[in-house]
Amino acid sequence: MADINLHNVTKTFGDYRAVNDVSLNIADGEFVALLGPSGCGKTTLLRLLAGFEEPDGGVISLAGQAVADPAAKIMVAPEDRNLGIVFQSYALWPHMSVARNVGYPLEVRKLSRADRDKRIRDALAIVSLGDYADRSPTELSGGQRQRVALARCLVMEPRAVLLDEPLANLDVHLRETMQQAFLDFHRRTGATMVYVTHDQAEAMAMADRIAVMDRGHIRQMAAPETLYREPSDNMVAGFVGAGAVLPVGGFTMQGDGRCAVRIGNADVMARISIEASTHCRAYPARMVPSNDGAAVVDGQMQHQTSLGLCLRPEDVRVDMQGNLTGMVDDCVYLGGRFRLSVRLDGQHSVPVYADQRARIGEQISLSIRDGWVFSRQEAA
């Protein structure tokens, strides 16, 4: 298995930059998801890794060795990169048994019968299909077929496995089962895996780290919980997890990476990104004493910057003593609890989990116990 490195990689179709100056490092054995809306460049990035597309600029390396570097006229062919690739369509031969499908790449490479049989047995065991070796693929479910496709790429002992929306054709229930199958596969093989999806729940459930893509750029690459709790910008905050972003006019630092922001008539305590706090401190700042005697800094926005407060449903509570009030816009039963959408100021809605159903139009009090303040300015 191998680490994967991309340095300033660009791919243009006509005058459209489908992949725009992307740099990222994927560690040996890491499971990384490429996540983003349709057309953001995920598949193009995967195809560049696989060698099906040639970059216009930048360098792609596998295990420290350049496999694509136009400036140095290096372009290693897909079959020489030794990568396993799994697509949405399983591409199994219907007239061959499961075992023969899995072992076919080894036949092509003229491995001995004994060698082939052992590798096929091991690969089928890893995807829990040992008992299905003699079946035809037509006698398998969609999830089982996808596992055969995984086993087939595993017999080649690839340096990494690239997966392009492999669950897109499966129903919701099977997708969940298969997520677990992919996780088991990853744990058992220690394979480096790059997984393309536009489904954030799928990416969050499986990946060690997620690269969020938008219009050819990587907006943020981080562990799922970091993306969720500390999105770097508006696009990531909106795309990953349910939540709301409220505009913030200014903040008061509290000295422990937290700040107070004014929402309506209430002060809300929130965590703040270093970028947002330093950017605003560049503006003439004022040291003022806080109630407990610690020094605090008043931050105000520069004109060209805007700050956002990202709130997740678990940050907000229905609270009779809460100092915010709003009107219930929506109430959805999730099983065990309700998710409300509450409009705070006639303009901005926040998500809230509640134990009880609320009436649409009802006025309720809320308290906010956490949030994340970030700079809403996005890279071009």
Ligand SMILES: Nc1ncnc2c1ncn2[C@@H]1O[C@H](COP(=O)(O)OP(=O)(O)OP(=O)(O)O)[C@@H](O)[C@H]1O
């Ligand atoms: N061979 C091509 N020729 C011209 N344009 C292309 C080609 N391949 C991709 N594109 C364009 O590049 C952009 C990125 O496409 P890509 O398939 O990488 O997106 P994606 O994020 O995988 O989307 P989806 O989730 O819908 O598959 C799109 O605007 C697409 O139309």
